Amino acid sequence: MVLKLSGVALLALVSYTVAKQCTLDNFNATVGGHVQPLTPFSLPCFSSYNGNPVARDDAACAVIQANYSDPWLRTNSPSGYMNNQDEMWASDPTDQCLLDSSDPTDPLAYADADCRQGNLPSHYLEVQSPRDVIEAFKFSNCSGKQLVIKNSGHDYLTRSSGRDTLSLWTRNLRSMHYSPSFTPSGSKNTARYNAITVGAGVNFDEAYAFAQEHSVTILGGYSSTVGVSGGWVQNGGHSILSPVYGLGVDRVLEYKVVTPDGVYRTANEFQNPDLFWALRGGGGGTFGVVLESTHRVEPAIRFVSANIKFPANSTNMLPFMEIIVNNTLKWSQEGWGGHITGNTLVNVSPLLSVDQAEASLASVIAYARANGGSATIEEFTSWYSFYDKYVKTSSVAVGVTRFPGSRLISRSVFETAKGRSDLMSFFETIQSLGQTPYIPVVGPVLYNYTEGSTSAAPAWRDAIWELGSGASWAWNSTVPTRKKTIQSIQNTTAIIEGITPGGGAYSNEANLFTIDWIESWWGDNYEKLVSIKKKYDPFGLLSCWKCVGWKESQVADSSYAALL
Secondary structure, three states: OOOOHHHHHHHHHHHHHHHHHHHHHHHHHHHHOOEEOOOOOOOOOOOOOEEEOOOOOHHHHHHHHOOOOOOHHHHOOOOOOOOOHHOOOOOOOOOOOOOOOOOHHHHOHOOOOEEEEOOOOOOEEEOOHHHHHHHHHHHHHHHHEEEEOOOOOOOOOOOOOOOOOOEHHHHHHHHEEEEEEEEEOOOOOOOOOOEEEEEOOEHHHHHHHHHOOOEEEOOOOOOOOOEEOOOOOOOOOOOOHHHHHHHHHHHEEEEEEOOOEEEEEEEEEOHHHHHHHOOOOOOOOOOEEEEEEEOOOOOOOOEEEEEEEEEOOOHHHHHHHHHHHHHHHHHHHOOEEEEEOOEEEEEEOOOHHHHHHHHHHHHHHHHHOOOOOOEEEEEEOOOHHHHHHHHHOOOOOEOOOOOEEEEEEEHHHHHHHHHHHHHHHHHHHHOOOOOOOOEEEOOOOOOOOOOOOOOOOOHHHHHEEEEEEEEEEOOOOOOHHHHHHHHHHHHHHHHHHHOOOOOOOOHEEOOOOOOOHHHOOOOOOHHHHHHHHHOOOOOOOOOOOOOOOOOOOHHHHHOOOOHO
């Protein structure tokens, strides 16, 4: 099915619509009444909303309080976001509707307090078909109402929220299909792929279980509720299997997407290849609304895993990091991928046996045990069994404000004594600040990449690590505290940037206040991405924080304006 609306026809339609029906009510009627007001996630706990009395819902509030840090309640709600910065108007601590994440039952947050809309959209449309999205673009064009796209609510950069916007909520597009011989639409060759096609609302927990049913492996994220088709894959998409099997953008075969010019398109190597290239790394929320994506999968993978940990104290983090830094080049050639903190290492490799893994990690195993820790090396015959044992129990905290500040670390840093010394200096600095490192070992080191085939940050292709720390502020933090936090993020990010001159970052998990964001996040790909953006979004209907096409002047309209 192809639904089209040319630019000329769209302009003509706008003239008619403005005169006849460019109201929210009339738009709602065209989409079957699926547009609803969007109220804050924690509103049931409050007795005042945007300055007006409302009835507190004790039963609903109790559910929210009991599950405030549960990503599932949030991902299944149109107003559920994982991070508080998506909900709050950051430069005004009174303009929010949050509970105390450390104790959601603490009445200080909601008793005699006003729940305010903050940075949330005013309405949402539950997307059920391409026509819903086409009508939403028509409405946006004639009314000036900005659109945002939300699936699961995993968003550090506030791209899926926005004050007074209309949210296109795709979570309930949940179809899944497995094909052992998928052919991209329009293909004129005989290539066939082992592939899974998912609707835009499918998350990785659902996709992993579906893949297990068909004895295949889909490459994906480390958080159960991250969406398969959204910002994860459209901006790169890393996995702990990426060192061997590539990034998410390397494995996507096809998108079904509604572009802002009013066309429901198939984007792949053979149809709309420029759009396909842009959607393979150019970022979510800016080129169109993806309704479906198809991903190349692997057979069931046998691999070894290492789960190494020890109790942290003030003296044992830096020696651990020194072992890690000095072994990273060797480990990268052995296929290891995973996550490392100041006192843990959870890695996997599909290239080694258990005996080889124990020999490879001997130094770090010995260190952990010498510091009262443990090391478990084991073999798995499928991704799902590892996922069930280790990933489900290690989701990042939700219902909090969390600002990452990561940078991609290339192999060249590890090849010189200065590079390794610079990394150790960074670890010393963050230790002095009371922070711990977070290192996703996800660079596609061994993947046979075709140069220029995706638009993701070029720095990915030389990266071994994504290195970062992060910062946060409490639900009731003051403006001075928030400004101080932002400056802290800037300072630690600057140190990593100094270690990696000319490098880049994964914008999904980068410092959202990055100054040279164009160069860091897209490099030489950016101008081509802007050109493609203008082709498919000629009226600029999609815009989000530091997405392709975003202008620095838009800072003034953001929730951070008074903090920068």
